[in-house]
Amino acid sequence: MVYCIGHTIISPLGEGSQANLEAVQAGRSGLKLYTHRFADVEPFCASLFDTPQSFVPLCIKSVEDAITNYQLQITNSKDTVFILSTTKGDNLDLITPAKTIAQHFGNPNAPIVVSNACTSGVCAQITAMRLLEAGLYRHAIVVGCDIQSRFIVSGFQSFKALSPEPCKPFSPDRQGLNLGEAAATIIYSQQPMANSQQPLWTLEAGSIHNDANHLSAPSRTGEGAYQCLKDVMEGITADQIALVGVHGTATMYNDAMETIALERAGLQDVPKSVLKPFFGHTMGAAGVVETILCAMQANKMVNDQMVNDQMVNVIKMLSGFGGVNAAIRLRCE
Amino acid sequence: MRVISEIEITPTSVVLNGKPIAVETTGEKMLVELYRRFAGDYPKFFKMDTLSRLGFIAAEILLKEPMANSPKPTAIILANRSASIKNDTDYMDTISDGKYYPSPALFVYTLPNIVTGEIAIRYQIQGETSFYILDKPEDLEQILLSTFNIQPSTSALAGWCECSYANTFYAKIQIIWNN
Numbered sequence: 001m002v003y004c005i006g007h008t009i010i011s012p013l014g015e016g017s018q019a020n021l022e023a024v025q026a027g028r029s030g031l032k033l034y035t036h037r038f039a040d041v042e043p044f045c046a047s048l049f050d051t052p053q054s055f056v057p058l059c060i061k062s063v064e065d066a067i068t069n070y071q072l073q074i075t076n077s078k079d080t081v082f083i084l085s086t087t088k089g090d091n092l093d094l095i096t097p098a099k100t101i102a103q104h105f106g107n108p109n110a111p112i113v114v115s116n117a118c119t120s121g122v123c124a125q126i127t128a129m130r131l132l133e134a135g136l137y138r139h140a141i142v143v144g145c146d147i148q149s150r151f152i153v154s155g156f157q158s159f160k161a162l163s164p165e166p167c168k169p170f171s172p173d174r175q176g177l178n179l180g181e182a183a184a185t186i187i188y189s190q191q192p193m194a195n196s197q198q199p200l201w202t203l204e205a206g207s208i209h210n211d212a213n214h215l216s217a218p219s220r221t222g223e224g225a226y227q228c229l230k231d232v233m234e235g236i237t238a239d240q241i242a243l244v245g246v247h248g249t250a251t252m253y254n255d256a257m258e259t260i261a262l263e264r265a266g267l268q269d270v271p272k273s274v275l276k277p278f279f280g281h282t283m284g285a286a287g288v289v290e291t292i293l294c295a296m297q298a299n300k301m302v303n304d305q306m307v308n309d310q311m312v313n314v315i316k317m318l319s320g321f322g323g324v325n326a327a328i329r330l331r332c333e
Numbered sequence: 334m335r336v337i338s339e340i341e342i343t344p345t346s347v348v349l350n351g352k353p354i355a356v357e358t359t360g361e362k363m364l365v366e367l368y369r370r371f372a373g374d375y376p377k378f379f380k381m382d383t384l385s386r387l388g389f390i391a392a393e394i395l396l397k398e399p400m401a402n403s404p405k406p407t408a409i410i411l412a413n414r415s416a417s418i419k420n421d422t423d424y425m426d427t428i429s430d431g432k433y434y435p436s437p438a439l440f441v442y443t444l445p446n447i448v449t450g451e452i453a454i455r456y457q458i459q460g461e462t463s464f465y466i467l468d469k470p471e472d473l474e475q476i477l478l479s480t481f482n483i484q485p486s487t488s489a490l491a492g493w494c495e496c497s498y499a500n501t502f503y504a505k506i507q508i509i510w511n512n
Contacts, residue, residue: 040433087444092421094466095414112476113466115416116446123463130479151421154428155440208461210409210453216441224459321441322450324462 002132002188004200004330005139006070007292010062011182011279012047016069020289021296029278031166031178038150044162047180047280048148055090056097059145060104062183066141072187076106079138081131084113085124086145086284088152101143109137117320118247119208120144121184121287122328126206128188138190144288145183152283153179159216161251169248169274170255177249180280184288201295201314201330207231211323217253222261224325225317229265232315232329238266242307242332245294245316248274249281254319267315273297291316291328298332334481337488337508338398340391344500349394360500364390371397380438381451382420384413384496388448389455391506392490396456406490406508407460409449410480412473413495416445416466420496448494460487470505481511488512 008016012030013023030047037048067075074080082102090097098111114124121144128140146152156162156179163176188203209227211219218225233241244267246258262268273294282289298314301307317327340349347354347367358366364386368378371393378389388411396405424439426432441447446464453462461484467473470493477491492506 039430040428089416092416092418094416095468098466099468110468110472112472115444115464115466116462117444127463127465127476127479130483131475134475134479134482136475136479150428151425151443154433154435155424155437155443158435158437158440208463210450210459210462212453212457212459214454215447215450227459320446321444322446322462323453324446324450 002129002190002203003192004186004203005189005193006066006072006187007185007200008062008065008069009182009184009289009292010058010065011289012049013278016065017292017296021293024275024278024293029166030180031277031280038153041150041153042157044153044157045165045178046148047178049181053147053181055145055147056100058183059097059101059143062145062185063101063105063141063143066185066187070193074139075141077139078108080107081109081137081140082107082111083124083128083140083142084111085120085142085288086113087115087117087120088146088149116324117322118281118283118286119318119320119324119326120284122316122318122326123208125186125203125287125291125328126208126326129203129206132188132190140188142186142188142288143183144285146181146283146285148179148181163250167250167276169250169276174250174252174255176251177276178280180282182279182282182285182289184285184292186288186292201332204329204331205232205234206328208324208326211325213323215323216321218257218319220257222257222264224323225258225261225319226264228317228325228327229261229267229315232327233265236313238270240310241267241270241313241315242298242301242311243271243273243294243314245273245290245314247318248276250276257319287316287318295330295332302332334477335510337510338395339507340395340504342387342391342504344502349398367394375455382442383502384417384420384445384494385442385448385451387496387502387504388494389451391494391504392452392456395490395506395508404488405456406458406488408487408489409452409458409462410477410489410491411449411494412465412467413445413493414467415495415497417443419498452490477509485511
C-alpha cells in the first residue's frame with residue numbers, strides 16, 4: 001500500500017484537479033470539432049488545448065502544480081523516482097523528454113517510461129507502488145501526458161475508430177472514440193504526508209493481464225480485464241466498492257468487453273465513472289487523469305453520505321492495444 | 334531471481350545460453366531465416382514489424398529449448414530505449430505530404446508493447462505484459478526486482494528488445510524464474 005500525497009490535472013477543461021472536477025460536475029466537455037488542425041486529416045472531434053502545447057513544458061507545469069499545491073520538496077531527492085506514462089511522448093521520442101523532466105527538477109535517478117498503450121497511466125501507478133513497496137524509493141512522481149498530432153489522428157482514422165461527434169460510451173448507438181490531450185501528475189509516497197489530516201487516497205492493489213487474443217481488439221469474454229478486476233478485488237466484496245472508473249472509450253468492442261468483464265466480476269450494480277465524454281481519450285494521460293477524478297468523485301460520495309462506511313474502495317480499469325488490460329484499487333477515506 | 338536461459342540477437346549473430354547459433358544471413362533477412370528454422374508454422378510473422386519479429390524470434394528460440402523443471406513464463410516484461418521508432422518512421426512515410434494514405438496495418442505497430450502482445454498470443458500467456466522505455470538496460474533490474482517482490486512465484490520472459498532503424502536491432506532476453 002502506498003499513499004497519494006499530491007496530484008493535479010491540466011486539461012482543456014482547466015488547470016488543477018479541483019477545476020477539472022468542477023468542470024465535469026457542471027457537465028462541461030472539452031470536445032469540439034476540428035477541421036483544420038492537422039494537414040490532410042479529415043475533420044475530427046477531440047478535446048485539444050486551444051493553444052497547441054509542447055510536451056515537456058506541459059509535463060513540467062503539471063509536476064510543478066502538484067508539488068506547489070501540496071508544498072512538497074521531494075523532486076530533487078535521491079529517494080524520488082520520476083515515472084512517465086505516455087504513448088507518443090515528444091514527437092515519438094519517449095526517453096529524452098523523461099530525462100529532461102527529471103533533470104529540470106534536479107532529480108538524480110534514471111526516469112522510467114511506461115509504454116503499455118492505453119493502459120500506461122494505470123500501469124505507471126502499479127510500477128510506482130511496486131518500487132516503493134520494494135523499498136527502492138520513498139516517493140514516485142507519476143506523470144501522464146499525451147499531445148495529439150497528425151500521426152495519431154490519421155492512425156485512428158485509418159482504423160475507423162473515431163466518432164465524428166462527441167462520444168457516447170455504453171450507448172447502443174456509440175460510434176467510436178474521441179481523442180484528447182491532458183497532462184496529470186500523481187505523487188505517491190511510502191508514508192502519508194506529516195502535515196496532512198488524512199491521506200488523499202491509498203493505492204492498495206494493481207494488476208495487469210493480457211487477453212492473449214488479438215492486438216487491436218479486446219477479448220470477447222473480457223478475460224484479461226476480468227482477471228485484473230478479480231485480482232484487485234481480493235479481500236473485498238463488491239458492496240465495499242463506491243465506484244468503478246471504467247475505460248469507456250465508446251468503441252463498439254471496448255464497451256461490450258468491459259460490460260462482460262464487469263458482470264463476470266459481480267460489479268454490474270456498482271456506480272461507474274465514465275470520463276471520455278469530457279476529456280476524450282487522453283491515451284498515456286487517461287489512467288492518471290481518470291484515477292484522480294474517480295478518487296475525488298468517491299470522496300464526494302463519502303462526504304455527501306451517498307455511500308456507507310464500508311464503501312471506500314475505488315477501482316480504475318483500462319484496456320489497450322496489444323491485448324493489455326490493467327486495474328488498480330484505491331481506498332478513499 | 335534465477336536466470337533459466339538467455340538469448341542475445343544482433344543483426345549478425347545469435348547466441349543462446351552462451352553458444353552461438355550459426356546463421357547464413359544478416360539483419361532482417363536473418364530474422365526470417367530464424368523464423369523458418371525455429372517456427373515456420375505462424376504466417377502472422379510476416380505481418381509483424383521488425384521489433385515484433387525480433388521479440389517473437391527470441392521467444393520462439395528460448396521457449397523451444399527443452400527446459401528441465403522450468404515453468405512456462407507467466408509474464409512478459411520487455412524494455413528498450415527507442416520505443417517503436419523504426420515502425421513509427423515507416424508509418425510516417427504513409428502520411429507524408431502529397432502521399433497521404435495512412436496504413437492501419439502499420440499503425441497498430443506504432444506502440445512498443447505490441448511485441449509483448451504478439452508473444453502473449455503465440456504462447457497464450459494471460460499474465461502480465463509490460464513494456465518500459467529506459468535509458469539503459471541496467472535500469473530494468475529495479476523494475477524486475479520490484480515486480481517479483483509483489484508476485485513471488487512468477488516466471489517471466491524479460492529483457493531488452495530494440496529496433497532503432499532498418500536492420501539495426503538488439504535483443505537480450507531471458508527466462509527468469511523467481512521461486
